[in-house]
Amino acid sequence: MIIQRKQYLQVALGHATRTGPRDRNEDFCGVATPTGRDLVTKGVIAAVADGLGGHRGGREAAEYTVRGLLSDYYATPETWSTAKSVETVLNALNRWVLAEGARNAAVSGMATTLSALVFRGERYLLAHIGDSRAYRLRDGQLTQLSHDHTWDHPELKGVLSRAIGLDARLLIDVEQGTLMAGDRFLLLTDGVWGPLPSPLLQEVLLSHEDPQTASSALVSMALANGGQDNASCVVIDIVALPEQSLVDALQEQALLLPPGRLKPGQMLDGLVVEELLHESRETLLYKVRDVANTRTMVLKTLQPDHGDLPVLSRVLILEEWRGKRLISKHLPDVLPAEQRSCLYFLMAWHPGASLQQRLDRGQHFTVQEAIGLGIQLCRGLAALHRMDIIHRDIKPANLHLGTDGVLRLLDLGVSLALGESDQPHQLERVGTPSFMAPEWFQRDTGHSGSTASDFYAVGVTLYHLLTRKYPYGEIEPFQSPRFGHATPPTRWRPDIPVWLEQLILKACSVEPAERFETAEELLIALQRADTVFVRMAPKQPLIRRNPVRVWQWIGFVLLLSNIALLILLKR
Template sequence: MALVFRTGLSSVTGQRERNEDFASMVTPDHATLKLKGAIFAVADGVSGNAGGREAAEMTVRSLLTDYYATPDTWEIPAALDKVLNAANRWVLSQAMQHREMAGMATTLTLLVMRGQRYYSAHVGDSRLYRLRNGRLECLTTDHVWDRPDMRHVLKRAVGLDQQLSVDYAEGQLQVGDRYVLMTDGIWATLPETRLQQLLQQYAPPQAIADILTRESLQAGGSDNATAIIIEIDAVSENTLTDFLAGSRQLKPPAKLKVGETLDQFEIIEILHQSRASLVYKVRHVQSGQLWALKTLQPLLTNDPQSCSALLNEEWLAKRISSQYLPQVLPLDADTRSHLYYVMSWHEGATLQQRLQHGHHFTTAGITRIGQEMLRGIGALHRMHVLHRDIKPANLHMGKDGRLRILDLGVASSGHISTQEAMPNPGTPSFMAPELFEHAESSVQSDIYAAGVTLYYLLTRKYPYGEIEPFQHPRFGDPVPPTRYRPDIPGWLENIILRAVARNPASRFETAEEMLLALEVGETRPILPMQRTPLIARAGLQQWQWMAVSSLLINLLLLYLLLVS
């Protein structure tokens, strides 16, 4: 079931010389509606200032355009915040460049509907109302001064300040809801009781929008009047599962043999198999192109969690276009007879396989690998994706000399369903210390895993020793990698030790920061990490040590007093 709604929009100039309100909407269909949702926006250019209409129109137009250009992996509030701040900077720049536009600003109220939920963003004194079960509720707060003589003066607006402060909210959609975005030309003229009477009419949204603007003028309103009305006829399922609903009935195939055919693909070789997954090298029957096909072990056919995880991995990988990750071949559910997805195949081997074949990594080689790995991790983080399982087995070096990050099976992009199922997965020896204390995965935990990866490739050891599954380790100070490889330069050791620091705050803040440290290398080396003082390593605070020392001294003095 998809999200179904009806809309209406009306905007009138009234007694003003020009209409400084602007309203618009984007109501896509099919995959875009399921993935990004529909968006509605109303803006009111600040009256009395030149450029009010321009500020309102350009803010709404840029918002509706730029929102759909944000990465699909971004959560809606993050995407809105990014485009709203860009719009705010644009309005400010126009006011600075054109003297006649000085002071241009606009209110903004917007609504995004996707799946079963709505998301709102609001700044200024336009409003968002919801009529549900006969009850009208205002979902926004006016950003005006709380004085009777200044209630028309905005405290917040797009273009008013360098730092834009926006109110974000979200909630559940219900069938029968009516959402109304309106400027103050309507709500300041019509009492709320009258608004509720008009919105409860059994009429199409467009007819009600027209009635709102017309009646606000008839009631003596002198301002522009604008309203958007959305009525919910049906809500869809959860966004991710709704997007992949067509794949739910698919089950993993039986284990395939070389020469067999699955749909359009001929099995050439088994590339990898684990307790959960199988990866085949396949050839497309018609084009002859080689691909890698990933599916689940047949034993997991009736395991909904594993099946959902593979669907989530495909969904996520489809939306990340980067040279540092394999690219997914888009396949519709109706072209597949079983549960699997197909990605680009690259000749080469994982770094773990190269270690197992006796490859010796030089410090220069590790520096290059580190740079490529961090560029890939940075690309993921910019898309708001945490990999959560960086390790040599998930890093592939192709014959083309390019490093690629594999396996997004446990990656997180903020989708609650995935995080609840796998709160902190990963390989224990590469997991950051805070994850063992049930902290959430973060950018710093990915950076930690990257640091352990470089450490392991150089030394075949782990900075805190090997950690077995279900073990709850205690972390002291990491063993310097030069203990195992004296040829490692000091600047590289300092970078690795900072990445694997026990305290997340002591690590690099971003993948780009660690990348820069590797790029500048010995020309601008970072400072070495300070070893943890004995007091901190013992887990005692300084005052406790002082108390113990004081007690011992007092006992000694008492003994000397007694024997003398």
């Protein structure tokens, strides 16, 4: 069976399974071949499982695991990496198999092996546990991709050391590689590879061009060679690779150009421009109104004459793609924009102002207001991190407080989706220096941002909202700062409670490992206020925290001592 998709990955599939001399077939295999967007973002997945024959419920474990993987994998967020999606689903399936075996005496001890292959774009991923196997035939040479998880002991030969349903802690082998047109992949249970050594497997695969014929021949030959177990296999041929990469396939509008500078009253694709909201070196934001339904929206586009226009176009398109997959009232609400004549995307309009605009107007944030804003910020950041997206530019200018009281974390232009294997070339520097974590400034580290760097920016943002200063001083662009010890915010605002000061300093720690581990942890610390003990690094002595103050006191004491000595000498 050939899956023909224009400009998509094309594969040919074949599978076979037979019970053999046993009374029951405890193997199970399956393949999912989606179309359209799912084929681009998730790919094709094939799996084979072998329920443990010595346990009741082996067939049930094998079938449930394969069916669950093939369905639940496509329900994971598109921004997740293939590895994270597969591992998350398999861990959930492992917990279910364990729970079902413990709950139902009829299937007590149910367990299964599993080998699964995901083909996405120009790469493949293998997830493997147990002794079912995966092979690849390339240029006439057969290579075993998986490693059997059996005990390395003469008396335990063939006994599995790992399987789904054996242990609460699931250890999965995950391997990734690059695809080539003409590759042939093979998934099979021990009922096939046991009776057929690798040279014979290679010979059969080379002598049968059709994958269905090859899979049937392998199963029949395994049983004819004395196989005493269930025999199952799946053969997958890579017919053609996609013409475009994953990122390219998601940005058909990349051929469009920015509309140029727009003026109030100008019409564009049924939208009336009302005013320019914001202008940066790379982007332009306009307030627009849809003529058809009078809805007010925000239009984001690029500066028309920027030198890095091809790069910025890809970044803008990815920002729209990520925004459409985020569901949180604290994150941008990206709207559909059909039949665009030029490059832009639309977001919902919310009256209000950014926190930086409010600071510039002289607004003073109380401690309680800062805590409330921090709680909303953490909720939005938690939703972002759950999708494996790092913001990388958290600051008051990117935090919009609407008249409805909702804080929204804006501007995903320099965000990083960890699951995207084909990232576009980013700008030379992302983020704003004073809000960038110390690791950003370390040369030759290849640092591209992390959840810890986002937490650092949250800490600096809270610090700045309360004090209008920065914990390590203001950092100018292209400066190479040295980070010593943060100035406690109570130096500028004595009304800040101790617990909040500790929380901010923990978030702003120089070492990433000393910051909060998750956005939820930081959120709970803010919500529970002083009832939560915020673990901090050991407090530094005063001489290290504020050496100027120490030497001032030393000088004052010495001055008093000299005056007293002079008085005594004059007597």
